Amino acid sequence: MPVGGLRSFTAVSATADNMNYHWNWSIFFELSPDGVHTYLQTLFIGTWWTLATALSAWVIALVLGSLVGVIRTLPHAGLVRLSNAYVELFRNIPLLVQMFLWYFVLPELVPKPIGMWLKQMPAASFFTAMVCLGLYTSARVAEQVKAGIQSLPSGQRMAGLAVGLTLPQTYRYVLLPMAYRIILPPLTSEFLNIIKNSAVGLTIGLVELTAAARSMQEFSFQVFEAFTGAMVIYIAINVVIVGSMRYLERWLAVPGYVGLGQPAAMH
Amino acid sequence: MFSNFDWDVIIRSLPYLFFDGMRFTCTLTVLATTGGIVLGTFLALMRLSGIAPLSILAGSYVDLMRSMPLVLVIFWFYFLVPYIGQWMTDASQPIRVGPFWSSLITFMMFEAAYFCEIVRAGIQSIPRGQSNAAMALGLTRAQSLGYIILPQAFRNMIPVLLTQTIILFQDTSLVYVLSITDFLGAASKVAQRDGRLVEMYLFAAAVYFVISFSASQLVRMLQQRLAVVR
Numbered sequence: 001m002p003v004g005g006l007r008s009f010t011a012v013s014a015t016a017d018n019m020n021y022h023w024n025w026s027i028f029f030e031l032s033p034d035g036v037h038t039y040l041q042t043l044f045i046g047t048w049w050t051l052a053t054a055l056s057a058w059v060i061a062l063v064l065g066s067l068v069g070v071i072r073t074l075p076h077a078g079l080v081r082l083s084n085a086y087v088e089l090f091r092n093i094p095l096l097v098q099m100f101l102w103y104f105v106l107p108e109l110v111p112k113p114i115g116m117w118l119k120q121m122p123a124a125s126f127f128t129a130m131v132c133l134g135l136y137t138s139a140r141v142a143e144q145v146k147a148g149i150q151s152l153p154s155g156q157r158m159a160g161l162a163v164g165l166t167l168p169q170t171y172r173y174v175l176l177p178m179a180y181r182i183i184l185p186p187l188t189s190e191f192l193n194i195i196k197n198s199a200v201g202l203t204i205g206l207v208e209l210t211a212a213a214r215s216m217q218e219f220s221f222q223v224f225e226a227f228t229g230a231m232v233i234y235i236a237i238n239v240v241i242v243g244s245m246r247y248l249e250r251w252l253a254v255p256g257y258v259g260l261g262q263p264a265a266m267h
Numbered sequence: 268m269f270s271n272f273d274w275d276v277i278i279r280s281l282p283y284l285f286f287d288g289m290r291f292t293c294t295l296t297v298l299a300t301t302g303g304i305v306l307g308t309f310l311a312l313m314r315l316s317g318i319a320p321l322s323i324l325a326g327s328y329v330d331l332m333r334s335m336p337l338v339l340v341i342f343w344f345y346f347l348v349p350y351i352g353q354w355m356t357d358a359s360q361p362i363r364v365g366p367f368w369s370s371l372i373t374f375m376m377f378e379a380a381y382f383c384e385i386v387r388a389g390i391q392s393i394p395r396g397q398s399n400a401a402m403a404l405g406l407t408r409a410q411s412l413g414y415i416i417l418p419q420a421f422r423n424m425i426p427v428l429l430t431q432t433i434i435l436f437q438d439t440s441l442v443y444v445l446s447i448t449d450f451l452g453a454a455s456k457v458a459q460r461d462g463r464l465v466e467m468y469l470f471a472a473a474v475y476f477v478i479s480f481s482a483s484q485l486v487r488m489l490q491q492r493l494a495v496v497r
Binding site for chain 2 (some may be wrong): 021088089091092093094095096097098100101104105108109192195196197198199200202203210213214217223224227230231234235238
């Protein structure tokens with residue numbers, strides 16, 4: 001049963017029975033049970049999987065989220081309702097439950113041959129986590145894209161149509177370039193969220209950074225060193241992304257539009 | 268497609284799912300929200316205090332919590348809390364902390380960082396003139412906070428605080444990584460015992476959806492009513 005969460009808790013009681021915690025920072029340079037990599041290297045491999053999962057899921061989230069977000073602002077009641085339902089569906093089910101639905105439930109619901117193919121796929125937990133995170137985040141991106149487009153004065157859409165642009169052209173040349181600039185800060189926090197949320201992949205067996213730290217803790221009994229290592233790497237990733245997004249914001253800024261309504265970046 | 272499914276397994280396990288599982292989930296959500304808001308308000312007041320050591324301390328705590336995945340924070344506190352308990356009670360051994368207290372402390376500490384940012388934005392949304400007027404009337408700083416600023420700020424914040432509570436409700440499912448019997452944990456235990464993963468996980472998803480969706484619709488209605496009053 002590939003459930004990462006239901007492991008034995010012998011490691012816990014073993015450390016908890018010690019009178020005092022024994023720090024050993026050199027543990028990072030000792031060989032891990034795989035016999036090839038040091039513990040530090042296993043954390044770096046975990047980091048690689050975290051970034052690979054988050055980045056590929058981000059591509060899905062950005063493409064689908066933009067599509068759904070744009071549809072939510074179109075003058076077509078049926079499509080708007082459909083895309084609203086999409087967003088509500090993905091926002092109101094916990095990410096962990098969605099992960100289980102994709103990993104355990106989907107292969108049983110599709111026709112048998114496809115189900116078999118899904119179950120036997122190499123790196124199944126990576127692809128599952130990628131699709132699950134991508135769709136989950138796409139609903140949140142859609143929310144931001146919609147808010148960005150709606151924050152533009154309605155005169156922009158009217159002016160675009162009045163000068164003879166088609167509706168797709170109005171979106172492509174008038175609305176979206178401004179909307180994306182406005183929602184850059186909340187999109188940054190969604191990107192940080194997708195990196196953090198990729199840790200949920202450990203429940204379906206994806207050995208990303210948190211899982212790598214967890215397994216280091218289980219084998220080496222150095223609980224706090226392992227989690228400190230992971231924490232430091234997460235902070236470093238955060239700092240790099242926040243820094244480069246600030247730079248990108250400045251680079252993309254339209255002169256004279258600095259103070260244009262900035263939707264609050266909530267969570 | 269659903270012909271060989273055993274929906275009866277849900278009926279049979281309903282008491283376990285709701286009396287054991289959902290009760291844990293709801294208790295954890297309510298207590299963690301309450302504690303998180305109290306702690307978050309203190310953090311926000313520290314950040315806005317204008318006293319450099321306090322605001323730097325609160326600011327770094329918030330940034331630290333917000334840069335880590337919740338799963339990692341759950342692991343951190345699960346192992347850390349026994350040692351903190353030992354240190355606080357001067358015991359000779361790390362204190363044994365049950366799964367309930369461990370997860371309650373985790374969620375309170377983690378969500379406090381998010382509540383802090385909400386409360387901070389709420390306080391900053393109150394025009395400066397209000398606290399100036401309170402000072403001019405001769406109220407102390409504490410009085411102006413307690414009688415003038417916070418009541419208005421919290422009124423403005425209610426919808427966002429409730430939305431964050433719905434997020435917290437969904438996030439509590441992550442205690443699964445500690446094998447705790449919350450609602451999802453209960454569903455997952457039945458699922459594995461009876462080999463009925465599909466039925467149980469679909470049912471769990473439906474229950475979470477119904478609760479979160481209705482709650483968010485209520486928040487939306489409340490938001491409209493509050494907006495009219497203001």
